[in-house]
Amino acid sequence: MLFIVALDKLRAAPWHRQRLHLILATMRRFSIELADAGYRVDWRVASSMAAGVDAHIAAFAPEQLRVMRSSNRAGASLIARLAQRHGDRIDVVPDDRFLCSAEEFCAWADAHQRRDGSLLMEDFYRWQRRRLGILVDADGEPEGGVWNLDHENRLPPPRDGGTWPESPRSAPDAIDAEIAAFIDDVDGLTLTGAPWDGTWATDRAGALARVHHFIAHGLEGFGPYEDAVVSHHWHLNHSLISPYLNLGLLHPRDVVDAVLDAHRRGALPMNSVEGFIRQIIGWREYIHGVYWWRGADYASENFLDATDPLPPAFRGEPTDMNCVHHVARWVNDYGWTHHIPRLMVLANLATLAGVDPAELLGWMHASFVDGADWVMVPNVIGMGTYADGGAMSTKPYVSGGNYISKMTDFCRGCAFDRSARVGDTACPFTTLYWDFLDRHRERLAGNHRMGRMYANLNRLGDIDEIRTRAVQVRSRLASGTL
Numbered sequence: 001m002l003f004i005v006a007l008d009k010l011r012a013a014p015w016h017r018q019r020l021h022l023i024l025a026t027m028r029r030f031s032i033e034l035a036d037a038g039y040r041v042d043w044r045v046a047s048s049m050a051a052g053v054d055a056h057i058a059a060f061a062p063e064q065l066r067v068m069r070s071s072n073r074a075g076a077s078l079i080a081r082l083a084q085r086h087g088d089r090i091d092v093v094p095d096d097r098f099l100c101s102a103e104e105f106c107a108w109a110d111a112h113q114r115r116d117g118s119l120l121m122e123d124f125y126r127w128q129r130r131r132l133g134i135l136v137d138a139d140g141e142p143e144g145g146v147w148n149l150d151h152e153n154r155l156p157p158p159r160d161g162g163t164w165p166e167s168p169r170s171a172p173d174a175i176d177a178e179i180a181a182f183i184d185d186v187d188g189l190t191l192t193g194a195p196w197d198g199t200w201a202t203d204r205a206g207a208l209a210r211v212h213h214f215i216a217h218g219l220e221g222f223g224p225y226e227d228a229v230v231s232h233h234w235h236l237n238h239s240l241i242s243p244y245l246n247l248g249l250l251h252p253r254d255v256v257d258a259v260l261d262a263h264r265r266g267a268l269p270m271n272s273v274e275g276f277i278r279q280i281i282g283w284r285e286y287i288h289g290v291y292w293w294r295g296a297d298y299a300s301e302n303f304l305d306a307t308d309p310l311p312p313a314f315r316g317e318p319t320d321m322n323c324v325h326h327v328a329r330w331v332n333d334y335g336w337t338h339h340i341p342r343l344m345v346l347a348n349l350a351t352l353a354g355v356d357p358a359e360l361l362g363w364m365h366a367s368f369v370d371g372a373d374w375v376m377v378p379n380v381i382g383m384g385t386y387a388d389g390g391a392m393s394t395k396p397y398v399s400g401g402n403y404i405s406k407m408t409d410f411c412r413g414c415a416f417d418r419s420a421r422v423g424d425t426a427c428p429f430t431t432l433y434w435d436f437l438d439r440h441r442e443r444l445a446g447n448h449r450m451g452r453m454y455a456n457l458n459r460l461g462d463i464d465e466i467r468t469r470a471v472q473v474r475s476r477l478a479s480g481t482l
């Protein structure tokens with residue numbers, strides 16, 4: 001079994017320490033498990049993946065090197081180059097980390113795209129439920145009579161902030177010490193974020209234990225508070241399992257089976273069970289499929305011609321925006337935040353401020369423990385920033401301070417006034433929201449889902465002041481003085 005630590009990859013981005021540690025420690029532990037089970041393991045540190053493969057072939061002259069198809073385009077082209085160089089010796093097997101393969105998804109998408117070329121996640125989700133037999137009766141109809149209980153899952157945080165389950169931690173051991181020392185020794189790395197602290201499991205047993213912990217403590221309340229955010233707790237009822245699914249420590253089937261098993265034992269509310277299953281067999285698989293269905297240029301789309309730099313506040317520089325301050329702190333401490341801070345704080349602000357989507361993508365990819373090209377590209381370029389012009393979402397996910405105020409407790413402790421559009425204390429989200437609609441009128445006003453937003457914009461009497469304040473806000477965001 002061949003494991004390659006490719007130094008060029010380590011030096012290619014300013015990786016979050018926890019992200020790098022998670023990947024390397026997971027590889028290391030797996031290599032040791034395999035060696036203990038009797039496999040011959042070749043653990044190599046090489047200048048690049050290709051150099052590692054060449055050196056392995058020179059040392060061991062294997063008849064065949066079996067590799068799993070990559071879930072990312074860069075990995076796929078690396079495998080194609082290796083196959084050119086080493087011919088039939090490279091044997092590529094399917095990627096089995098998804099319930100729906102890229103080919104199955106593309107066939108589904110070709111058959112189900114709407115007249116305007118768009119797809120609907122809900123169509124895909126129902127198709128998945130039926131064909132996988134998940135939460136459907138013998139006639140293929142949804143258990144409980146409805147497919148989707150999302151309307152029950154939009155509660156704001158409880159007034160007292162609520163109490164939420166604590167996440168388990170792994171005690172750092174000799175392997176963690178070895179990996180931390182290795183990372184410290186490599187020349188030329190740029191690292192960000194807090195050091196490794198056991199927040200993330202790095203083996204399959206640990207990942208499975210996290211799933212069971214979530215089912216016992218988080219799943220029941222997952223649905224209602226799925227979109228809520230509170231400043232005193234970084235993950236609420238979220239499962240924290242995305243890095244394990246993406247690295248292959250967990251298969252989606254492991255997660256679905258464990259949840260359905262708990263559901264069959266009873267007492268779990270259907271809106272939580274259905275809501276969570278939808279994330280795993282719906283959203284995750286849909287995002288993966290869209291990545292392959294859209295062309296290789298998807299990552300560089302920039303429909304709104306956004307070119308501003310990433311605000312230093314995202315990287316943890318001081319800011320008076322309480323929401324950004326907390327979310328950036330979580331990214332620094334854990335390399336993770338849940339979906340709403342990613343979408344409605346980070347991506348929302350980046351979109352409103354006209355930040356280059358490729359810069360946001362690069363930063364998120366390097367900073368989040370669950371980052372991978374296949375999942376980042378549709379989430380950032382499609383869902384987060386509308387850089388694909390609406391292929392993923394029917395309208396941009398943008399909002400002013402009102403949405404953040406409704407779904408979080410951030411605004412109560414903020415120097416800015418979430419409902420003010422102009423003036424020194426106006427909430428930057430609110431100013432930029434109106435300015436965004438105004439700047440992109442030509443591109444967006446014809447979108448029938450945005451009719452009410454434009455009707456509201458047209459009623460504003462202070463649009464000139466908003467424009468002036470927005471220029472100041474964007475400049476202060478870019479210079480890190482907001």
Ligand SMILES: Cc1cc2nc3c(=O)[nH]c(=O)nc-3n(C[C@H](O)[C@H](O)[C@H](O)COP(=O)(O)OP(=O)(O)OC[C@H]3O[C@@H](n4cnc5c(N)ncnc54)[C@H](O)[C@@H]3O)c2cc1C
Nearest residue numbers: 238239240241242279283284338339342343370371379384
């Ligand atoms: C701008 C942006 C960037 C994102 N980047 C990533 C990323 O790099 N890696 C990543 O795994 N997810 C990403 N997501 C999706 C989502 O935010 C995370 O999967 C989720 O927050 C992970 O936390 P959790 O495991 O506690 O998820 P839960 O809320 O407990 O949900 C369970 C699982 O559902 C899956 N899931 C739900 N929504 C999505 C989605 N939109 N895309 C893919 N999987 C989904 C994940 O596997 C997740 O573990 C991104 C979302 C946005 C808006």
Ligand code: SF4
Nearest residue numbers: 323401411414418427
């Ligand atoms: S007032 Fe605006 S900047 Fe402050 S926390 Fe609320 S949304 Fe964020």
